[in-house]
Amino acid sequence: MKSSLGKKTYVIMAVLVIAIIAAYFIFIRSRLKPTIGTVPIEFTIEIISILALFISFLIMIVTIIITIGVVLFNRKKSRIKPWILKIRKQFIVTAALIFVLCIVTVSSQHMTYTPPIVDGNGNTVSGSIAELKKIKLCGSDEWITIRGKNINKPILLFLAGGPGGSQLSETRDQLKALEDKFVIVNWDQAGAGKSYNAVRINLLTPKRYIEDAHELTKYLCKRFNKKKIYVCGESWGSALGIMLVKQYPELFYAFVGTGQMVSFVDTELYCYNTAIQIAKEKGDNNMVQKLKSQSKPPYYSKVTSKSASYLMYLSNCMSKDPNISNPGYHTLRDIAAPEYGLHDKLNFILGTVNTFDHVYPKLYGIDFRKQIKKIDVPVYFLEGRHDVNTPTQLTQEYYQMIKAPSKKLIWFEHSGHDPWMNEPKKFCNTIVNVLLKSN
CATH class of the missing domain: 1.20.120 (Four Helix Bundle (Hemerythrin (Met), subunit A))
Structure with missing residues (x-):
């Protein structure tokens, strides 16, 4: 019973x-x-x-x-x-x-998705697009989001930081205002987020990223019947963007870089030395000893853990800087976003660790001051005045020497490494002004 x-x-x-x-x-x-x-x-x-x-x-x-x-x-x-x-x-x-x-x-x-674009009443905007899509790039399955209120607007491709970083959720939230004027495409690069397993990690090189970005650009031009698109890159994405428009200028109207990378070795040395200097000023002797014990960059083993020791320290300093608006990151919110399934959430973390560890040493040979002094598309640098993750003096130096049809260096006085997150309203307005109103 x-x-x-x-x-x-x-x-x-x-x-x-x-x-x-x-x-x-x-x-x-x-x-x-x-x-x-x-x-x-x-x-x-x-x-x-x-x-x-x-x-x-x-x-x-x-x-x-x-x-x-x-x-x-x-x-x-x-x-x-x-x-x-x-x-x-x-x-x-x-x-x-x-x-x-x-x-x-x-x-x-x-069950992953990117939310529809809705009006004030919660109804989907007629003629809008909000897609989370898997596409083939150089034979590999990689993921993108496509978002805009009007599919006939210009295309703006956003290249995330990293390598290994996924920003599908962050850009949707912070760059929402740009959906009025552009169709925003965000790409999870191979080794990042939803595309973490797209390419074997030992095959990831700057050349492969450029080839994938080129394929993605051709796909977007064909699908939306465009001759050219705009591209915006942040941090590592800004370096990828420079290399992309240099090699394929015929496919781009203009390039926007923020948290602009110029020389990877010089940037790492700057960050390392700056972290030690700040730690000394704060009397943080433990941090000083920790950094000195691991020696100066560049690193070729345990890259992520060694770099994180000073990069996270500097990020923490920026998060407490009263001159920076909206500091800090929303990592838990981003991981929880509907664009990521449970396996994607794990890969979100693995990408920031493993991909960075394997790919970053391959970037040490990049120094645009020596390698790319002329670009055949307009170039705009949108930089945070208080950025201590990428040296602003390198950006200024590179800006002075670069030759382009037109160029601008625009400062964000209340931003650190991420003007698009620190001052999103100004960032979006600036993008519209320099890309659309000035052309």
């Missing part, structure tokens, strides 16, 4: 779970997507699934250890058998949770 009741209980619970899931997909999820209301629900489910599995696994380990103790110190079968049964039950629970987590992971990968 009890066994029958137990089975009925399990059946009822299973039916209820299936009914709730079905109701969510049929009646709720579609209504939540315009406001990204799916994020707290689905992210919570993902976190609970991971925590439940972790706890279950710990309980199983503890149970096994206790059982081993019982076997060693009390060999009576009557004492051992209950613990063996507990291990079996806990194994079943753990296996069930692994199965659930697999289902959650696979489901989350198929």
Whole structure:
């Protein structure tokens, strides 16, 4: 009788779970997507699934250890058998949770989306585009978002920082105002975010990134019937952008660089020395000793951990700088974004660590002051006055020597390394003014 009741209980619970899931997909999820209301629900489910599995696994380990103790110190079968049964039950629970987590992971990968562009009443804007799309670039599957209120507007390709950085969520949030005037395309480069596994990490080189960006540009021109597009790159993306427009100027109206990289070795040495100087001024002797003990860059092993020691220190300094507006990052918000499934969220983190570690040493040979002094498209540098992650003096020096049809260096007085996040309104207005109103 009890066994029958137990089975009925399990059946009822299973039916209820299936009914709730079905109701969510049929009646709720579609209504939540315009406001990204799916994020707290689905992210919570993902976190609970991971925590439940972790706890279950710990309980199983503890149970096994206790059982081993019982076997060693009390060999009576009557004492051992209950613990063996507990291990079996806990194994079943753990296996069930692994199965659930697999289902959650696979489901989350198929439920990713970029939110529709809506008006003040929450209705999708007629003629707008909001796509999260996988495309082939040089034979590899890579991901992009395409967002704009009018598909006939000019195309603006955004090249994220890194290498290994994914900024699908950040640009959607911070550059939202540009969707009025452009179709904004953000690309998860190979080794980053949703495209983390697109190319074997040992094959990632500056040349490969340029080839992929070239393929993406041709795809966008063909799809939207454009002869040329605009391109904006930040940090590492600004270096990729310079190399891209230098090699294929016929495909671009203009280039915008922010947090502009000029020389990777000189930038790393500047950051290293600046971090030591700031640490000395603050009396932070532990940081001074830590940096000195790892020696000066460039690094060719443990690149991420060594670089992070001073780059994170400088980022923290900028986050506390009263001269910088909206400092800091929203990493948890970005990882939780609907563009990323659970596997993507893991790759979001792996990209910033592994891809950076493997690719960054391949960038040490880049110094645009020696290699690219002439570009055949207009060049605009939008720089934060208080940037200590990329030396502004290098940008000024490069700006003075570069030859282009037109060029401008525009300062953001309340920004650090990321003017597009520190002063997004001014950044978007400046983009519109220099790219559209001046042409």
